[in-house]
Amino acid sequence: MKTQLKKGTLDMCVLAALAAGDSYAYELVGILSRTMEVSEGTMYPLMRRLQAEAWVSTYLVESASGPSRKYYTLTEEGRRQLAWMQREWREFVNEVNGVLGLAAGAAEGESS
Amino acid sequence: MKTQLKKGTLDMCVLAALAAGDSYAYELVGILSRTMEVSEGTMYPLMRRLQAEAWVSTYLVESASGPSRKYYTLTEEGRRQLAWMQREWREFVNEVNGVLGLAAGAAEGESS
DNA sequence: ACCATGTACCTTGCAAAGCAAGGTATTGAG
DNA sequence: CTCAATACCTTGCTTTGCAAGGTACATGGT
Numbered sequence: 443m444k445t446q447l448k449k450g451t452l453d454m455c456v457l458a459a460l461a462a463g464d465s466y467a468y469e470l471v472g473i474l475s476r477t478m479e480v481s482e483g484t485m486y487p488l489m490r491r492l493q494a495e496a497w498v499s500t501y502l503v504e505s506a507s508g509p510s511r512k513y514y515t516l517t518e519e520g521r522r523q524l525a526w527m528q529r530e531w532r533e534f535v536n537e538v539n540g541v542l543g544l545a546a547g548a549a550e551g552e553s554s
Numbered sequence: 555m556k557t558q559l560k561k562g563t564l565d566m567c568v569l570a571a572l573a574a575g576d577s578y579a580y581e582l583v584g585i586l587s588r589t590m591e592v593s594e595g596t597m598y599p600l601m602r603r604l605q606a607e608a609w610v611s612t613y614l615v616e617s618a619s620g621p622s623r624k625y626y627t628l629t630e631e632g633r634r635q636l637a638w639m640q641r642e643w644r645e646f647v648n649e650v651n652g653v654l655g656l657a658a659g660a661a662e663g664e665s666s
Numbered sequence: 667a668c669c670a671t672g673t674a675c676c677t678t679g680c681a682a683a684g685c686a687a688g689g690t691a692t693t694g695a696g
Numbered sequence: 697c698t699c700a701a702t703a704c705c706t707t708g709c710t711t712t713g714c715a716a717g718g719t720a721c722a723t724g725g726t
Contacts, residue, residue, distance in 0.1 A: 446562025446711065447646045449683055455653045468703050478649040483685045486705060491683095508702035509692050528654060534559045535647055537590040541567045542640060558682065561712055580674050595714045598676060603712095620673035621721050 444479070452480065452488060454527040457497060457520055466503075466511040489514060497523050556591070564592065564600060566643060569609060569628060569636040578615075578623040601626060609635050 452474075459465060459473055467485045474480045492498045497520030502510045516524070571577060571585055579597045586592045604610045609632030614622045628636070 444562075444642060444646055445684055447642070449561035449712080450556075450558025451650050452684080455650060458654050466703080467705095474653065477652045478646075481685055482703095482705090483687080484683085487683085505692085505702075507693060509690095509704060511703070530556060530559070531650070531654075534556055534590075538563050538567060538643070540589045541586065542570050542643075557713055561683080564713080578674080579676095593714055594674095594676090595716080596712085599712085617673075617721090619722060621675060621719095623674070 448478075448480075451531065452484065453492060453497075454524065454531060456485075456488060456492065457516060457524040457527070460498060460514055460516045461521070461524060464513045464515050466513050468511070470514075492520070495523070496520075560590075560592075563643065564596065565604060565609075566636065566639040568597075568600060568604065569632055569639070572610065572626055572628045573633070573636060576625045576627050578625050580623070582626075604632070607635070608632075 455474055455478070456470060459470055465473065467489050468482070470489075471480055471482055471485050489498070492514070493500065497517060498514040499517055501513050501515070503513055504510050567586060567590070568582060571582055577585065579601050580594070582601075583592055583594055583597050601610070604626070605612065609629060610626040611629055613625050613627070615625055616622050
């Protein structure tokens with residue numbers, strides 16, 4: 443469920459998570475999954491996009507408990523992009539809530 | 555812009571607008587355009603979907619200034635669907651803001 | 667009569683994004 | 697030696713928004 447709602451917000455969520463510290467795709471799925479549903483099939487293509495846009499850069503780190511991890515760091519441009527996305531996000535939420543609010547006022551109690 | 559963010563919210567917005575009173579596709583574009591960007595190419599297929607799901611029903615009304623208008627009414631099921639969508643929407647907004655908030659707290663001032 | 671403008675309907679074809687399902691390789695436990 | 701967990705990845709499908717195009721009616725201007 444909620445698949446459609448996530449469109450366009452996951453990049454922002456990942457960038458926000460990376461703003462709190464470097465991480466790798468597999469771990470990011472776990473981190474975001476504490477709050478919302480995400481799958482690996484979504485994550486890996488997403489990370490490629492972020493890198494293609496130069497919003498993140500990568501480096502490899504060997505792990506003692508499995509294959510090497512591909513860590514991602516937020517770039518300066520990524521940081522700017524995150525700020526811009528957050529502005530758009532808040533704006534959009536207001537727009538939608540505006541439409542919902544209008545309807546709520548007209549559909550429910552028209553007290554005074 | 556913001557095309558991706560709209561995915562999944564436009565149906566809800568249209569249902570909300572219809573909760574305030576019957577309307578037709580062309581007019582709905584105008585109504586929603588006061589708050590957010592929508593185009594006809596989006597609206598007409600959308601209305602077909604809503605009707606296919608039985609969330610709206612239609613009736614024709616002749617117009618003095620152009621072709622007949624296809625009015626849409628919210629059905630009982632549509633009303634229930636709208637309520638459910640709004641719940642999902644608020645939940646989702648909280649989830650995303652949660653992820654953004656975590657990052658904000660960790661990235662900016664770590665006072666105390 | 668002609669044409670532009672506004673109203674009102676519609677479709678086709680594309681692009682973007684999320685996801686299930688599948689696949690590979692490494693490490694450690696039983 | 698097999699099983700699970702870690703960690704990477706791709707292919708194909710689906711949904712949705714949108715630009716671009718097309719139809720038809722009414723009105724006003726020329």
